[in-house]
Amino acid sequence: MKTEISLKSGQPWSRLFQDQKLKHQLLESVLPEYIADRRWFAGKSSTIKHVLFDFILPVVAGKKTYYLVVLEVIFEESFVHHYFLTLGFWTDTDNPPKPRSIIHPIQIQNREGWLVEAIYQTDFLTFLFTQLKSGRSLKMDNGTLVFDRGSLLKKDKSESVTAHLLDVDQSNTSVIFNDKYFLKLFRRLFRDPNPDVEMVHFLTEKNNFKHTPKYAGSISWSRPGTYDLSLGLMQEKLENEGNAWAWMLKRVHRFFEKLHERNENVGHIQDIPLFSPMKISKISNKLVDLVNYDTLKSISLLARRTAEMHIMLSSDTTNTHFNPVYFNSDFAVWLKNRLIYQFDQRYNLLERNIDLLSGRAKAYAEAFMQSKTLIINEILGFDENRLAGRRIRIHGDYHLGQILVRDNDFYILDFEGEPESTIRDRKVKQTPLKDVAGLFRSFHYAVYATIFDPSAGWTMSEEALFEAGEKYWRCLVSVFMHTYLKLAFNNQLSIGYKPEIDYLLKYNLLEKAIYELGYELQGRPEMAVIPLQGIMQLLNIQFKPS
Template structure:
């Protein structure tokens, strides 16, 4: 009983535990063997939707750090999170078929939130990174599907994909009573990279021109769209797809208007853009990034960009993230991210910095190989939908930041917006 209580309490404290809004109600769904460890699958069914967590545990004789201990066994030994246990980490990598003969060390990255990432050194140099998914879902994780496809196509805009691992677990809601999904995957570790948000924020704060970097980013996003469109399913945007998409925009608008008076004041103007978008030509739907912003790109030392984290929007059900979507939605997400960087950077001419960066990004994207044609009205609607969603989020969580999406809404409603 002590083991279960200590484990549940530990999980509830972790950054990757997504049920912070409710009191957890864990039960052990399955226990599986893992390299030098045991994998516990914990179901939390206290929230609006059940969530399944992957918790690999290792039993060691003595801990290296008292803080990593989850519980102490009555018969001796200490239970720890196995991601910090090198034999487990190396064993997972080996199960993917990756050569581990030159691995000389492992370490867990502490900045991760929704997952856990482990970096492997080979001959003393960091070369491989493994992402262990903490929340499990039936079906292959989109991050794995997309990065494998892009890597196989030779895309220079993502890290090289090395392998992945799947597992099965009980699921009474499925016909065979079993679900199958992705546990983790590995790819090249990029040395010397910088988070795109940090790079852009620094440039905005110092009032440095970001045009060249924004153009390179536009080329990278277009290249990813082109490769995904060529390798994975694409479909025409039928009337049902268009109607469903716009209905989603209007649901988010109604929610925001009910909570943010400034959005309510602009309700009719925003909805007019949505109505116009219904009548415009839509591009073919395909796999996209789904949650693209400056925090999802890495600046590499040679001046280029790598795009990462293709899981899609965290709040969307996993099965929805694999459905073909609008490529301009990725473009809209990046445009909004420039606005946030300029606002947080706090420069007096922040709006001008954002506008010039957005123009450079758009010009490069539209002229690059792989790009999808950007209808200005449809793109405007997608930017508005993103800013409307942001206004609800900021009103609930960071009221001081609410002016950022509201300014974005006004900019998108301006007659000259986005051409």
């Protein structure tokens, strides 16, 4: 190495963190700079004030020592995050490590090398898999590194280990082992078990739900008298044809292509009222042909898988983490406070960024802002006394991107919940109709992403495109609801009667659209038109395009 190395220690690597000067250097600049540049760092819009070591766990893989490190990141805005790193020492200067793995050049005693993320080193990954497969936990002075082995991994008789790190930008880090298992290492940690671990374990290990990849194992840090930290989740790897978002976009695009090819009069297409359950056989032949019969059958199957998930999640009446509960005033207060905070944040964000919008998006934004009182009243109008259904643990961030397509069937992924929510909020029991509403918003997104796609070259008027898109969307919703409600009622999934169902769907569609608005304004302001349009439609807000 020819560059000057500023990070040096006289301690051997196995006692690195006894060097207080080096620890100070790591915390002051090296590690804050490294994590701030990672895709999984969730504090990019905030300012780091301090970084501390929450804990440092040395583990030995073969003859090498690695460190599992949790950083406590304190922000100027007075909140705290925790992040998980794996540290290794790369000394082969003739064969430098991958650039993405490098944290900083370092000199340990007289050896030069790099401080790297250990997940890029094969022997460290082999260590993780071997520990999971054996189910052997590691007891340490202040706790236990728990490697929980699921029934799937207990049946594995393989002796060799191959590991492939998915070196792509994600909110977590993923590794494929033996082309059979998928390990997700959580990067941002929470002061409670991760809901992804809890939900996958409950659905597939305890209840044999077949439409989520099976639980294979998990890694956690357990200490007596305090919370457990989930570090990783391993599941079976499912071969698949991609996610349902890409699957849906192709079908929406084909619908609009048919309209153009046939010069279809949109006004003559059947218009199904929103939230009206309907069998495919009751829909007009023209609409079925335009939407495609196989697409509608697939939507019905997706409704079945969604209902089966919710029925399973409501099945345990003794486990307090999963037993169904009634709506009550505590939940109503929590919900309204959360949504008002979210709405205020979106309103202020929109106010600051409205000049980034133009045309229809700006007109929608202005109408949204003028309707502030109406929207607040809609949020605060939630009345738990009108609701007879039950609340259960739900997916919480359910959309087409969280669903895999395989052999003309669907498999549900990623139960971590909404990224913006606290870990406790993600575990609050809610109506399963919130998941249904999330999926309906995802259908809606696919429709309008296709309409607003500049490369599509649609020649129909915008008014005709919107009318056709709404008829397509309501057709999907009606077919989905027919299958979902039939299964729910036949299996005693308590979601209330039809007026309650319609109310909760509308309320949760509004909540989801407001949530989406913040996401788009912060990352893709040109797409803010889609959630804004959804809000306009739900509340029948009139607007005048500029």
